Amino acid sequence: MRRNRWLPRTPAANATGRVFLVPFSGCGASLYRQWPRRVDGVEFLPVELPGHETRFAEPTFETYQELASTMADGLEAHLDVPFAFFGHCGSALASYEVCRELTRRGTPPARLFVSSEVAPQHGPVGRYLEMDDAALGAELAELIGELGGTVTDELLALHLGVLRADVEANKRYVMPQVTRLSCPITAIGWTADSEVAHTTMGGWTECGDTTFVLLKGGHHRFTEAPAELIDLLRDGLEQR
Numbered sequence: 001m002r003r004n005r006w007l008p009r010t011p012a013a014n015a016t017g018r019v020f021l022v023p024f025s026g027c028g029a030s031l032y033r034q035w036p037r038r039v040d041g042v043e044f045l046p047v048e049l050p051g052h053e054t055r056f057a058e059p060t061f062e063t064y065q066e067l068a069s070t071m072a073d074g075l076e077a078h079l080d081v082p083f084a085f086f087g088h089c090g091s092a093l094a095s096y097e098v099c100r101e102l103t104r105r106g107t108p109p110a111r112l113f114v115s116s117e118v119a120p121q122h123g124p125v126g127r128y129l130e131m132d133d134a135a136l137g138a139e140l141a142e143l144i145g146e147l148g149g150t151v152t153d154e155l156l157a158l159h160l161g162v163l164r165a166d167v168e169a170n171k172r173y174v175m176p177q178v179t180r181l182s183c184p185i186t187a188i189g190w191t192a193d194s195e196v197a198h199t200t201m202g203g204w205t206e207c208g209d210t211t212f213v214l215l216k217g218g219h220h221r222f223t224e225a226p227a228e229l230i231d232l233l234r235d236g237l238e239q240r
Contacts, residue, residue: 005054005074006071007047007048007075009045018043018045018078018082019083020045021035022095022098023052023091025090025128026140026143026159026163028049029047029053030046035230042233042234042237042238044230060169068100069101071094082237084112086113087115089116092114095113096114099112103182113185113233116188118196119202120173121177121203123175126196127195128167128170136163136167140160144156146220147220179207181207185204186213187213189201189215190214195219
C-alpha cells in the first residue's frame, strides 16, 4: 500500500476513533512526538503539511482554504470511524477550515478542538504577524530549544522560510462572516498563556455549539501531551 504523505504512520484498522493533530506555524508532525499513539480505541494521528518536514520539497499552501481542500482529499480514506481535529494557535484556524470543508462534502467530523486561538472572525491576531525575519528567527530558536532540539544556523535557515510562509497564510485569513459547524467545538485555553488569553476566545460560539475548557500551563504545554488534555480529546470524541 502506498504511504499516505499526510500521515507519518498508518492508521490502525481497528481504531474506534481518530483525532487528527494539525501542527502549528513553522512546525511539522514531529511537534506531536510526545503524544501517545492511542488511548483505549482512540488514535492520535499527527498530520504532515505540504512544505513541512518530510514534505519539505513540496510547495506550501497559500491559504487555509486551499490547505483544507487538499487535506480533506488526503485524509478521506481514514474518515470511516468517528473523527475529530485538534489545532493549536494558527492550526486551530486550519482545523476549522478542514472541518468546514468536510461538512460541505457531507462527511462532518464528530468534534473540533481548538486551543489558544481567537475565532476566525476576530483575526488575524498574534505577535508573529508583525515580526520581521530576524524576530521570527529568534522566536524559532527559542521554540526549538523548548522542544528539546539543538539550534544551528542551518536548522534555523531551513525552518524560517516555512514559518514565514505559514505566517503569511495566517495574515491572509480574514473571515468577517463564519460558517456555523454542525459538529460541537471544544475551545481550550491555558492559564499561563502569554500569547492568547482564554478570555479572547469567546467568538467560537458563533462557529458552532462551543464548550470552553481552561487547562493549567503556558502556550506550549500542549506539546507535552498532558493527561488532562489527552483525556479531554478522547472523552470529547466519544461523547459526540
